[in-house]
Amino acid sequence: MSRDDTLSQKRVSILGALFLCLLFMVGFPVRAEMCTVVSAGQLSMMERVAVKRVVDGDTLWLKDGRKVRLIGVNTPELDKKGRQSEPFSRQAKQRLLALVGDPAVIRLKVGEDAKDRYGRLLAYVFTERGLSVEVELVRGGLGFAIAIPPNLFLQGCLLQAQSEARSAGRGIWSDAYFSPRSSRNLKRTDTGFRIVSGRVERAHLKEGGAWWLLLDGSLALMISKGSQHYFKRADLTSLVGRELTVSGWLIKKNLSAKQKAKKYKPYMMSVKHPASFIEPTL
Numbered sequence: 001m002s003r004d005d006t007l008s009q010k011r012v013s014i015l016g017a018l019f020l021c022l023l024f025m026v027g028f029p030v031r032a033e034m035c036t037v038v039s040a041g042q043l044s045m046m047e048r049v050a051v052k053r054v055v056d057g058d059t060l061w062l063k064d065g066r067k068v069r070l071i072g073v074n075t076p077e078l079d080k081k082g083r084q085s086e087p088f089s090r091q092a093k094q095r096l097l098a099l100v101g102d103p104a105v106i107r108l109k110v111g112e113d114a115k116d117r118y119g120r121l122l123a124y125v126f127t128e129r130g131l132s133v134e135v136e137l138v139r140g141g142l143g144f145a146i147a148i149p150p151n152l153f154l155q156g157c158l159l160q161a162q163s164e165a166r167s168a169g170r171g172i173w174s175d176a177y178f179s180p181r182s183s184r185n186l187k188r189t190d191t192g193f194r195i196v197s198g199r200v201e202r203a204h205l206k207e208g209g210a211w212w213l214l215l216d217g218s219l220a221l222m223i224s225k226g227s228q229h230y231f232k233r234a235d236l237t238s239l240v241g242r243e244l245t246v247s248g249w250l251i252k253k254n255l256s257a258k259q260k261a262k263k264y265k266p267y268m269m270s271v272k273h274p275a276s277f278i279e280p281t282l
Helices: 003-014 017-025 040-044 089-100 133-139 155-168 225-230 233-237 257-261
Strands: 047-056 059-062 067-070 105-115 121-126 192-204 211-215 219-223 243-252 267-270 277-279
Touching (some): 067 133, 089 133, 133 155
Parallel strands (some): 067 121, 219 267
Antiparallel strands (some): 047 105, 192 211, 192 243, 211 219, 243 267, 243 277
């Protein structure tokens, strides 16, 4: 064993992402690289699986037939359904290939929600050396940190990694394609995962139903009843009149004539966690 391998193993055994991310969540300053590696003990408790194919930057096929969607990261889309590949989509896939390695063996920590609506397994992925694949992708500017409760195990680390990548202008944070769309000028081709900015006109936070933040122009942000306990009403109310930058999946609604007459917003984004707010942060 080389001196470098010995040092690497010592580093894996010393650093623990679980412990460090807990420190981050309770307020201690933690750099993203400190969250990247789990200990050998933690790694040994995770499922060891073989990878058949890397689909894109955030999706894997396993040799046992399962399809895995990485938790906490959304990478640019490869070409499909007539759409061109987004910038850095191929780099994200190549980086995932490199992290998976040869032989392609990884460790999985399945999320609290184990399946998505497409039947894919939701899991955190670690390399055989204990590297968090999600944190590595986000820190390299090859993916966006996303928060979909209850799968929030590495959320503090992912947000810190994104902050570092954004400050350094890495990857997606250097490309105009990913610049925030204005809520005042949205169009149908903007649908999909997007960053959108706009001024908050109103906040509808009624008891017993969904909460809504209405941005100037054509965007409504929806916070479902199941996600409301992650937010403070006072924080949301304080956003009225302020510029907000938010990330998530933008959809175009088919409004009825009655809804159009009532001036409903034609675009909607579901917000499930305060981490979706890039500026200001809550």
